[in-house]
Amino acid sequence: MPQPYDLIILGAGTTAFAAGRMVAARDKKVLLIDQSHVGGTCVNWGCVPSKTLIHKAEMYHAARKGEFWGLNLQAGKPDCTTLMQLKRTAVETLRDQHYKQELAQTPNMDIHYGRAYFVSKNEVATENGRFTAPDILIATGGQARVVPIPGLEAVKYLTYNSALHLPCFPKSLIILGGGVIALEMGQMFARFGTQVTILERGPKLLAEFDPRLTEQFRAMLEREGVKIFFNAETERIEQRADGVCLYARVAGAEIGITAERFMLAIGTTPATEGLGLEKIGVKTDAAGFIKVDNGLRTSVEGIWAAGDVTGNPMIAPAGAREAQIAAKNILHPDQEFTIDHRFSPMAVFVDPEFATVGLNREQAEQQGYEVVTTYLGLDRVPKAHVMGEELGGFLLNAEKGSGKVLGVQMLCPRAADIIHEATLAIRFGLSVVDLTTTVHVYPSISDGLRQAARDNAFVQGLL
Template sequence: MNTAYDFIILGSGTTAFAAARKASVLGARVLMVEQSKLGGTCVNWGCVPSKTLIHKAKEFYAAVRSAPFGINLRAEEPDYNLLMQAKTRAVEDLRREHYQKELDADPRIEVLRGHGRFLSPRELQVGAEVLVSDKFLIATGGVPRSLRLPGLVEVGYLNSYSALNLPAFPESLLIIGGGVVAVEMGQMFARFGTRVTIVERGERLLKEFDARLVDIFAGILEDEGVELIYNFEAQEVRREGELVCLHGRTREGEGDCCLRAERIMLAVGTAPADDDIGLEEAGVARDAAGFICVDEEMRTSAPGIWAAGDVTGPPLIAPSGAREGEVAAENMLNPDAHRRIDHRTTPMAVFVDPELAAVGLSGAQARAAGKSVVETFLPLDRVAKAHVMGGRRGGFVLCADQGSGRVLGVQVLAPRAADLIHEATLAVRFGLSVQDLAETVHVYPTIADGLHLAAVENIRQRG
């Protein structure tokens, strides 16, 4: 046994570092096994590089549309090389400041470079070395999911990683998928001048969100030049000269069709990053989608092995993985701790413009759980700050228990929604009522005042 360490972690991303950090605070020593770069997906290939470019696209678009507000800015063509340098700088700065410096300063946390693979529930091989321990945490994260679509590999497709490292913006781009990555990347590319088509096999985008908010946002995308195609069954991909052709058919009686673009991108979800890490040898069970099965304490089916983060499935967001890592670490170090994870109050956001954010239950989810609810939709044009900012398309959806008025869930489509959702998160987590929100003085004018107004409206609906 490697007695120098209290437990060993596979991975060094957000989840792994959160677990290591918690272990260090508790006086333990941990070893992280990493085959690639410190920081994992979020810092190196996901959140940080994509949000950097999304933010720059927002600034560029603001300059483009500034004339009606009396601001005489002339936006020239974006400089792709400078944009890529800004993205790389953000990634490297965060990896250095948030991970490498912390690692250098904490003698309780160490990293071993190499690919880790279980030989048994107690043995992990890394190169020529075999690490033996009675406690392991799997925190290897996720990777972009692919499709078995004829011709896709042959034509060469993009995913959320490779699309951020192109030599230039493509003239046209087909995106298969209608989830978070599809709309974030689609709007970003469109704002930089790419002709974007988003192809969704379902009836609408972003199924996690209220249809009223999604319909408003879909209209915004279309006004920005993004083509949205629903109910589309992709069948085959072929190359036609310099273009890629996506063959398929709609379920609306239009028959077979071919959609053409310079590049094609998959945005069809996340798969667990567990390739060749020896889960079978370790006795770790997976669900039908391939994610590692864990209980509320982040234990796997194998005694002595825990798992956390994207490798265990939804909600597939970095902060939730970090919390799971902390819960796992406490339980690994103290068998009597019985810390549990509860994602019912975990917020999430989509970094489009305007932003989408949500926490808690939707009205449909609450009713499906047998609750009697009052659901309020407040259009964004009821909020004074929206008029100040010149963007009035959006809204608030507030779901509250009919009897107690307790806030059960909130969804927002508005500027800065990803920031203001935290007030709603506290309301849901600590059982605040719409009366509590209505009686809380909010700064005026702010977008957050919309939550206050939605609470007032919810009370009015009750009669």
């Protein structure tokens, strides 16, 4: 007989735990099913290991950069053994102290290890168990997207997962893609001494960010030795004894690029293979992501989905918030809770950092807003001169007339922390006047957001 639960969650990462702990706290029996480690992609293969190495690469780069400021530090060759152990320790510590410990201390929340599939809309099974519940939440996350490049089957290619498990840094690396993963990993490898070449299919890096920011970052990457090709159409790849050779067409001409390793960084696909979604009628989009409404319901009653498996925004905190919304709807079926990702910030952990929240100008105008946009270069922020870090800027979109803040983008040191001020402003309907009349610490990088708001208020005649 199948074991009964009140809620079954497929997955045991950030998204799964966010829903599980909320439902279990209401004296409901919750089962998490996962085929690997608790903590999911973010802890085990994504955010934690990558940001550990990215942070150390930033320190290594800063040591060498200090020579221009009279800090005559000597940066020797990176110690891969120590660095990789630091990465493993960070992963294991968070997995044990945050996730395993929470499981042990949370009544009513169990875990079962295995590869799950749907038997019916209320029953799932693995190779060693069967379980039933009136509600099932799919939180299986995503995995690296792989495209059928001629010759790829013979190449020992990397993804963000395998690239983070290399014993040391390759001498040279080709990265296909110009998005978040490509830039985070590319800059990290380059700063540890790898010769990095990035090929982007489109005309710019980070399509979701304003060119006034991305062009500055591109120029900085190229000064650091990263080669970047835009409008690149990959044609084929060959494995050679000493590495790989990628053939691509750039501006109508075929080029061949050789490197020790090749990495795919072209996005994420949903981890739904083998779940049997088609058997129970759960609808997906053309890319395979599960379709959900604003309450995280799928097309099948009692089946919910949250996190990367539903598509953008594919960031762990947004997935956790989606899971909480799903949990609240499960617990309170007589009420209606919805998600609004206008209030979900995201960051790119390069150096300096990108961050964004809210609507860009095009999105705001599509929603009927008349928009006033102001841009403030980081060189106008006194703290940037103190730090000797003047690359970057702040872009702010506000509603014309009311001055209500609609969206913010930034490229600056610690943008991932500063963006939360903008997030609160957008969530609670604050105006550019509210931001600019709020006293900020001086000198601080976050004062750049106040200055951008002040410029917007002046343009609109609100001050």
